[in-house]
Amino acid sequence: MEQLQQQIHNLKQEVTNYPVTNAEQLEAFRIQFLGTKGQVKALMGEMKNVPAELRKEVGQWLNECKIFVEQHFETLKSSLQSTAEETTDGIDYSLPGTPQPIGGRHPISLVRNQIVNIFKRLGFAVAEGPEIEDDWHNFGAMNLPEDHPARDMQDTFYISQNPAWLLRTHTSNVQARVMENQKPPIRVVCPGRVYRNETISARAHCFFHQIEGLYIDEHVSFADLKQTLYFFVKELFGNDVKVRFRPSYFPFTEVSAEMDISCLICGGKGCNVCKHSGWVEILGCGMVHPKVLDNMGIDSNKYTGFAFGMGVERITMLKYQIKDLRLFSENDVRFLQQFHTVV
Numbered sequence: 001m002e003q004l005q006q007q008i009h010n011l012k013q014e015v016t017n018y019p020v021t022n023a024e025q026l027e028a029f030r031i032q033f034l035g036t037k038g039q040v041k042a043l044m045g046e047m048k049n050v051p052a053e054l055r056k057e058v059g060q061w062l063n064e065c066k067i068f069v070e071q072h073f074e075t076l077k078s079s080l081q082s083t084a085e086e087t088t089d090g091i092d093y094s095l096p097g098t099p100q101p102i103g104g105r106h107p108i109s110l111v112r113n114q115i116v117n118i119f120k121r122l123g124f125a126v127a128e129g130p131e132i133e134d135d136w137h138n139f140g141a142m143n144l145p146e147d148h149p150a151r152d153m154q155d156t157f158y159i160s161q162n163p164a165w166l167l168r169t170h171t172s173n174v175q176a177r178v179m180e181n182q183k184p185p186i187r188v189v190c191p192g193r194v195y196r197n198e199t200i201s202a203r204a205h206c207f208f209h210q211i212e213g214l215y216i217d218e219h220v221s222f223a224d225l226k227q228t229l230y231f232f233v234k235e236l237f238g239n240d241v242k243v244r245f246r247p248s249y250f251p252f253t254e255v256s257a258e259m260d261i262s263c264l265i266c267g268g269k270g271c272n273v274c275k276h277s278g279w280v281e282i283l284g285c286g287m288v289h290p291k292v293l294d295n296m297g298i299d300s301n302k303y304t305g306f307a308f309g310m311g312v313e314r315i316t317m318l319k320y321q322i323k324d325l326r327l328f329s330e331n332d333v334r335f336l337q338q339f340h341t342v343v
């Protein structure tokens with residue numbers, strides 16, 4: 001038995017030292033050790049001389065020896081293959097690949113989502129409506145009859161084939177459509193793109209984005225409006241920001257107000273952005289005009305409501321200190337990439 005053990009040992013040694021650097025040598029290795037007349041087979045043949053009581057043990061040695069040789073062969077084979085791959089076309093396949101940029105959300109989408117999520121937490125649902133709208137839903141229903149001078153506040157693009165149609169100038173058309181189709185209580189925010197015939201500059205564009213909100217129920221008061229907007233400002237800009245309301249005018253609200261926040265750039269001390277006033281306007285708001293409720297078939301003796309509307313670009317510019325509105329629509333990746341880490 002010792003002799004057999006020695007033979008196994010020698011074979012393993014021979015296998016380990018066998019030089020294989022090309023395909024021919026590999027084939028020679030296979031024939032010499034693993035072929036039908038090879039050394040492993042020959043060694044296996046020794047089994048017939050082993051006494052029966054030792055067969056189990058010896059069988060294990062021989063089997064283990066066979067596996068060793070086979071595994072060594074596979075190792076030699078695959079290392080030969082990978083050197084072949086590296087050298088045939090001169091490409092190192094183990095190098096890392098060229099990364100593909102996965103992109104990210106547009107800053108307007110990021111801020112729109114943030115704003116919408118704040119109102120969602122207060123129980124507001126999201127409503128959307130058409131960008132090409134009829135005169136009634138954009139103006140008439142909103143208490144802006146045809147000859148109303150306040151129509152000049154919003155320079156309108158009319159559809160040339162049929163001027164009864166226009167590109168909505170605000171997302172109030174969605175408010176009109178919601179009131180038309182739902183009964184109070186109504187609590188919605190309406191994000192969307194709007195269009196105005198303005199000369200394009202750093203501060204104005206012919207399209208931009210708004211988010212309007214509408215809340216109608218019994219006993220809704222201006223105090224509810226203020227509390228809702230206070231919460232919104234704290235959530236979006238943090239606890240240090242101050243808020244103030246100024247009286248204003250909108251045809252669809254009575255009373256009407258504009259809301260300012262303390263300037264984020266100078267903290268209220270006065271700078272170029274706030275025109276040295278310490279305050280910047282961020283939205284318009286008010287109590288829904290009873291005429292608007294009546295227009296939509298909602299009993300203005302029973303129900304009251306508040307509405308507000310803000311420009312997403314304006315808030316994004318304040319939040320990220322962006323000085324030119326045109327950057328949002330130029331699709332310059334150097335600008336857009338700066339927002340890629342924000343989810």
Ligand code: PHE
Pocket residue numbers: 169170171172212250253284285286307308309310
């Ligand atoms: N629709 C107004 C605008 O576009 C914003 C607004 C909405 C003001 C609701 C008050 C109430 O200017």
